[in-house]
Amino acid sequence: MQNTVNILVLVSGNGSNLQALINADQRGALGTGRIAATLADRAGVYAMERARLANVPALLQTPNKALPITQRRQDLSDRVLQLCRERDIGLIVLAGFLSILVDDIIHEYAGRIINVHPSLLPKFGGVGMYGERVHQAVLDAGEPESGCTVHLVDAGTDTGLILLQRRVPVLAGDTAATLAERIHHEEHIAIVEGTALMVTQIAAS
Numbered sequence: 001m002q003n004t005v006n007i008l009v010l011v012s013g014n015g016s017n018l019q020a021l022i023n024a025d026q027r028g029a030l031g032t033g034r035i036a037a038t039l040a041d042r043a044g045v046y047a048m049e050r051a052r053l054a055n056v057p058a059l060l061q062t063p064n065k066a067l068p069i070t071q072r073r074q075d076l077s078d079r080v081l082q083l084c085r086e087r088d089i090g091l092i093v094l095a096g097f098l099s100i101l102v103d104d105i106i107h108e109y110a111g112r113i114i115n116v117h118p119s120l121l122p123k124f125g126g127v128g129m130y131g132e133r134v135h136q137a138v139l140d141a142g143e144p145e146s147g148c149t150v151h152l153v154d155a156g157t158d159t160g161l162i163l164l165q166r167r168v169p170v171l172a173g174d175t176a177a178t179l180a181e182r183i184h185h186e187e188h189i190a191i192v193e194g195t196a197l198m199v200t201q202i203a204a205s
């Protein structure tokens with residue numbers, strides 16, 4: 001029998017992608033994976049409420065704003081890594097997580113951290129490209145289509161190996177909000193597919 005893969009889902013906001021993963025876990029669509037915990041980098045986000053409602057441990061680790069940005073990222077990353085070690089986490093899923101992970105966690109979990117991004121990478125990725133900013137940039141560029149990407153996380157921002165993408169058309173009259181909504185629907189499918197794929201690989205390794 002294959003080993004259980006403990007999954008940590010990192011969140012910063014509404015948590016609709018977390019909800020898709022929770023639903024998938026509950027219907028057995030993550031194979032031998034199970035959501036072991038959720039971790040937010042800010043208090044009061046709805047994602048944490050979703051975790052509580054589903055009886056998933058909801059952890060909070062906020063950045064230390066007294067530190068300069070480089071050390072702040074390192075400090076938060078090291079605290080997340082410590083929790084991963086303590087909880088025997090096999091896969092980390094970034095589901096709308098807005099802090100940047102650096103250094104040891106990236107190396108120790110190489111090939112075992114995935115992210116969902118709301119564009120067709122490599123287009124419209126990188127530092128500062130998140131949420132509605134991405135969709136506005138797509139509209140401003142006059143793109144005929146957009147979508148979402150699930151990719152491995154490496155030391156860059158949105159640069160890791162692409163696992164899968166789902167596409168949507170950009171429609172006449174779209175706003176950042178309407179485009180975001182269409183893409184969110186695809187993200188909820190993509191994040192489950194990407195997580196299940198990684199679970200299968202990790203469980204077999």
Ligand code: GAR
Nearest residue numbers: 013014015016017096117118130131
């Ligand atoms: C999602 O659209 C996700 O792709 C995006 O944040 C949103 C979170 O929504 N992530 C990024 O932009 C990361 N660069 P959710 O909280 O409802 O899952």
